[in-house]
């Protein structure tokens with residue numbers, strides 16, 4: 001699809017245009033799956049440029065200071081830029097069936113209502129009231145330690161990261177990493193190169209793994225390998241709020 005055609009479509013249509021059956025199938029197997037192109041390079045540059053406009057953010061995190069890795073990210077305030085809000089609102093209803101199906105397989109509650117707004121209100125009532133949407137900036141030598149974005153009891157189990165720079169052109173290194181802990185066995189790893197403007201949907205905590213006796217949970221973590229050169233920006237969308 002050319003950039004002109006892409007940018008003429010509302011963001012919600014672009015998210016809806018993803019092959020969600022195929023994506024859900026891949027999520028089942030790997031705990032992560034790439035969408036197609038959602039944003040044009042110009043839109044990606046515009047979002048990355050917001051990093052230098054402090055009014056959009058409530059906090060800046062120096063990852064080295066917290067021993068989260070190296071680099072920086074900023075939490076948006078609740079006043080999200082329109083494209084960020086649209087992306088988050090468009091993803092939620094698509095991820096919901098997968099979240100519910102996985103909860104059923106693992107015999108867990110599925111407290112997520114149909115509407116994101118209602119779920120966010122539930123998070124706020126439970127004391128998770130701060131925006132968890134982030135913009136990340138990595139320079140040479142920066143990396144993101146393997147982690148899970150769990151901020152409290154209120155958890156939506158899937159999240160999305162969107163690549164805002166062109167791998168191999170704007171930066172090298174900086175692959176998106178995931179590990180899966182296997183029962184009584186060694187950990188499995190995967191690396192994904194995020195194409196510019198594409199999203200990666202991934203599990204926040206674990207995925208249901210088929211076993212002889214039904215389903216068991218496969219604990220997963222995500223992070224980013226060291227950026228070797230250039231600058232890498234990403235947009236992180238999380239569906240629960242932070243404490």
Ligand SMILES: O=C(O)CCC(=O)C(=O)O
Pocket residue numbers: 136144149159160161176222223224234235236237
């Ligand atoms: O920069 C990335 O690719 C991943 C960032 C991250 O940890 C997240 O979006 O939760």
Ligand SMILES: [Fe+2]
Pocket residue numbers: 147148149222236
């Ligand atoms: Fe994360």
